[in-house]
Amino acid sequence: xxxxxxxxxxxxxxxxxxxxxxxxxxxxxKSNEYYLKNNIAIIYKKPTPIQIVKVDYPKRSLAKIKEAYxxxxxxxxxxxxxxxxxxxxxxxxxxxxxxxxxxxxxxHQYNHLKNINEHGGIAFLIINWKHYNEYFFVxxxxxxxxxxxxxxxxxxxxxxxxxxxxxxYLIETGYLPxxxxxxxxxxxxxx
Amino acid sequence: xxxxxxxxxxxxxxxxxxxxxxxxxxxxxKSNEYYLKNNIAIIYKKPTPIQIVKVDYPKRSLAKIKEAYxxxxxxxxxxxxxxxxxxxxxxxxxxxxxxxxxxxxxxHQYNHLKNINEHGGIAFLIINWKHYNEYFFVxxxxxxxxxxxxxxxxxxxxxxxxxxxxxxYLIETGYLPxxxxxxxxxxxxxx
Numbered sequence: 418x419x420x421x422x423x424x425x426x427x428x429x430x431x432x433x434x435x436x437x438x439x440x441x442x443x444x445x446x447k448s449n450e451y452y453l454k455n456n457i458a459i460i461y462k463k464p465t466p467i468q469i470v471k472v473d474y475p476k477r478s479l480a481k482i483k484e485a486y487x488x489x490x491x492x493x494x495x496x497x498x499x500x501x502x503x504x505x506x507x508x509x510x511x512x513x514x515x516x517x518x519x520x521x522x523x524x525h526q527y528n529h530l531k532n533i534n535e536h537g538g539i540a541f542l543i544i545n546w547k548h549y550n551e552y553f554f555v556x557x558x559x560x561x562x563x564x565x566x567x568x569x570x571x572x573x574x575x576x577x578x579x580x581x582x583x584x585x586y587l588i589e590t591g592y593l594p595x596x597x598x599x600x601x602x603x604x605x606x607x608x
Numbered sequence: 609x610x611x612x613x614x615x616x617x618x619x620x621x622x623x624x625x626x627x628x629x630x631x632x633x634x635x636x637x638k639s640n641e642y643y644l645k646n647n648i649a650i651i652y653k654k655p656t657p658i659q660i661v662k663v664d665y666p667k668r669s670l671a672k673i674k675e676a677y678x679x680x681x682x683x684x685x686x687x688x689x690x691x692x693x694x695x696x697x698x699x700x701x702x703x704x705x706x707x708x709x710x711x712x713x714x715x716h717q718y719n720h721l722k723n724i725n726e727h728g729g730i731a732f733l734i735i736n737w738k739h740y741n742e743y744f745f746v747x748x749x750x751x752x753x754x755x756x757x758x759x760x761x762x763x764x765x766x767x768x769x770x771x772x773x774x775x776x777y778l779i780e781t782g783y784l785p786x787x788x789x790x791x792x793x794x795x796x797x798x799x
Binding site: 458459461463464465466467469479480481482483484485486487488490491492496497498499500501502503505529532533536537538 | 729
């Protein structure tokens with residue numbers, strides 16, 4: 418528990434055991450809600466694509482899906498508009514202290530980000546290094562460099578932590594927004 | 609049936625009775641596929657949001673959704689990037705010969721389009737007048753004008769067909785792409 422100046426007590430967020438995949442998603446969604454409410458940007462997580470097989474109508478007004486399956490997404494999870502610019506990204510995480518396995522980025526995600534970048538959109542990843550509790554803004558050019566290493570004859574399988582420290586950008590974390598990734602975009606793209 | 613030069617026969621598309629809601633969506637999806645394959649634009653339909661309640665795992669590798677419900681979407685159905693611009697739209701249709709009921713546009717859709725427009729994105733509707741087999745590109749300003757009429761004291765409930773003829777833009781239809789709505793954007797927004 419932590420005491421705040423207004424004398425209320427809150428459970429301190431970091432005390433709760435975290436299912437971090439969901440928490441990262443939740444942190445990004447909450448940041449996007451903040452951006453939306455404050456008229457800063459309009460960014461949403463795309464719904465998970467589902468293949469629906471069987472639907473029942475127990476009432477006229479109610480459709481109950483009885484059989485369905487997850488479908489492979491063909492793009493990334495997040496897109497939207499910020500200062501007139503199209504932005505598009507995905508979120509990843511690693512428990513490792515030393516490396517990020519490049520195979521965590523799926524070919525359809527890489528190809529989509531590449532495509533967006535070529536069409537003048539802002540394409541990137543947010544990567545959470547859980548051990549360090551650090552969130553990196555990973556610009557497309559960084560991803561492209563390492564993807565080419567990955568696909569090359571030498572076939573590098575992972576990106577060292579040091580490269581993130583050197584060539585990526587730490588995202589400020591806070592209460593609102595939880596992950597201020599748009600601040601990195603402001604600096605990086607001069608918009 | 610129609611004979612093609614390669615001597616194969618195909619069912620001519622217009623002979624098939626159409627579930628037009630699905631067909632309009634399909635026509636837009638196919639147009640988007642064409643745009644994507646030809647590196648013209650990257651535009652996708654967002655998946656329908658689903659609230660998942662129960663999932664079974666009949667095999668380790670298979671997740672079978674046993675109970676789920678449709679959720680209300682909070683935005684529009686389509687978004688993407690074209691010539692560096694963020695674009696965002698929804699598709700509607702009417703069977704009427706004379707009017708389009710404004711209530712076909714939901715408040716969350718109107719608010720989202722308004723928001724996108726204010727942030728510098730290209731926001732619009734594609735409206736199919738089924739009786740005329742016409743597809744209109746409906747710019748946000750047109751929607752805004754009629755939405756204000758709708759919300760005013762006089763409370764107009766519908767938009768006459770003539771207003772579409774006068775103030776909207778017919779979308780060229782064809783084989784590939786089926787609905788060339790980006791051509792309207794080229795002219796209208798000078799990009």
